[in-house]
Every structure is written in C-alpha cells, then in structure tokens.
Amino acid sequence: MTHTQQDITPRSSDALMIIDLQNDFLPNGSLGIKSAAQIIEPINRYTELFERAQSTIILSRDWHPQDHCSFSQQGGPWPVHCVRNSEGAQISADYRWPTQAWLVSKATTSAKDAYSAFDGTELATQLQHSAVKRLFICGLATDYCVLNTVLDALKEGFECYLLCDGMDAVNIQSHDGQQAIDTMCQQGAIALTLTDFNHH
Ligand code: VGL
Ligand code: ZN
Numbered sequence: 093m094t095h096t097q098q099d100i101t102p103r104s105s106d107a108l109m110i111i112d113l114q115n116d117f118l119p120n121g122s123l124g125i126k127s128a129a130q131i132i133e134p135i136n137r138y139t140e141l142f143e144r145a146q147s148t149i150i151l152s153r154d155w156h157p158q159d160h161c162s163f164s165q166q167g168g169p170w171p172v173h174c175v176r177n178s179e180g181a182q183i184s185a186d187y188r189w190p191t192q193a194w195l196v197s198k199a200t201t202s203a204k205d206a207y208s209a210f211d212g213t214e215l216a217t218q219l220q221h222s223a224v225k226r227l228f229i230c231g232l233a234t235d236y237c238v239l240n241t242v243l244d245a246l247k248e249g250f251e252c253y254l255l256c257d258g259m260d261a262v263n264i265q266s267h268d269g270q271q272a273i274d275t276m277c278q279q280g281a282i283a284l285t286l287t288d289f290n291h292h
Contacts, residue, residue, distance in 0.1 A: 107227050108230075155176045159202050227245050251282075
C-alpha cells in the first residue's frame with residue numbers, strides 16, 4: 093500500500109499490538125462487528141511473522157466491571173460488553189496465541205472509559221523499557237480503540253504501522269472506519285496489508 097522506503101521486515105525491536113480481539117466485538121457478541129470474523133486469520137499470520145522475528149507481542153483487552161459507565165444502563169453509549177471474566181471478554185478461541193505475549197487490560201474501573209491501550213496502563217513505560225521502536229497495530233475496533241491507541245502511540249513517539257486487513261470498524265456511520273484510517277495516516281501512521289510483507 094502506501095509505504096515507500098521503509099523496510100517493514102519484522103525485527104526484535106518491533107511490537108505487534110492486537111487490540112481487543114474479544115468475543116463481544118466478534119459476530120455473535122453483544123457489540124459484535126458482523127464482518128470481523130475475517131480479520132482473525134490475517135492476525136494469526138501476523139502473529140507467526142512477528143513471533144518468528146522475536147518481536148514483542150501485545151494483546152489488549154477491554155476489561156470492564158459490571159456497572160461500567162460506558163454501558164447504556166448507566167447512561168453510556170454502548171450495550172453491556174467485555175465484563176471482566178465473562179465469556180464475552182475472552183480473546184477469540186480462533187486466535188492462535190504465541191508462546192509469549194503481554195496482556196494489557198484497560199477501562200477496568202467503573203467511573204472511567206478508556207479506548208486507548210495507553211490510557212491508564214503502564215504500556216508506554218513497558219515499551220520504552222523494552223526499547224521497542226515500531227508498533228504494528230491491528231484488532232478492534234478501527235474507529236474506537238485502534239484509533240485512540242494509534243493516536244496516543246504517535247504522541248508517545250512510536251512509529252506506527254496499521255495492519256489494515258487485521259482490523260475492522262463498528263461503523264455507526266458507514267465511513268467511520270475509513271475516516272479513522274485517514275486520520276491515523278494524516279498523523280503519521282503507515283497503512284499496510286499482508287501482501288506488503290510477502291514481498292520482503
Ligand atoms: C471498543 C466500544 C466500546 C473498542 C471498546 O474496543 O473499540 N469500542 N468499548
Ligand atoms: Zn468498552
């Protein structure tokens with residue numbers, strides 16, 4: 093796609109970040125994205141590529157208490173989703189876990205929502221301590237948690253690469269996902285798909 097000179101071959105100083113690949117955001121979930129099943133195999137493939145390169149692999153998860161402020165019963169915008177320890181909050185059973193991964197839980201307290209995996213977590217510090225330079229990001233949802241994670245990552249100074257065939261959008265308005273990708277790229281992210289890696 094739009095990368096020009098960058099060598100995107102995965103390295104040990106890279107991190108693959110998989111945002112909120114949880115049952116509630118997948119087709120049968122309470123906030124299910126109908127077309128999202130198709131991102132799982134690309135994400136499995138990315139996981140293999142980055143594991144082979146000994147990159148850091150990070151999975152974030154939305155991990156809400158039962159009375160979370162984002163739930164409509166509490167006056168929030170969303171149906172009940174990703175209640176911690178529930179089936180809906182589990183990472184998809186179709187995801188093939190690498191041998192090692194970091195798990196980052198976010199939006200874990202009732203009174204505060206957090207779309208970004210950097211919001212209220214130690215992620216930035218942990219990445220800096222591990223000398224990670226580049227983030228390759230996929231997951232759900234392009235127009236909420238992926239968008240906010242990438243914008244925070246760019247502000248923190250990380251190079252960001254969007255794995256576009258590994259993400260999908262809620263699309264309350266039909267172009268929200270494409271708009272989010274445009275916004276992330278305007279801020280410096282680079283959009284890629286699997287075919288970009290096969291050439292390397
Ligand atoms: C998300 C809506 C509500 C997301 C989380 O992971 O993008 N979206 N909570
Ligand atoms: Zn949520």
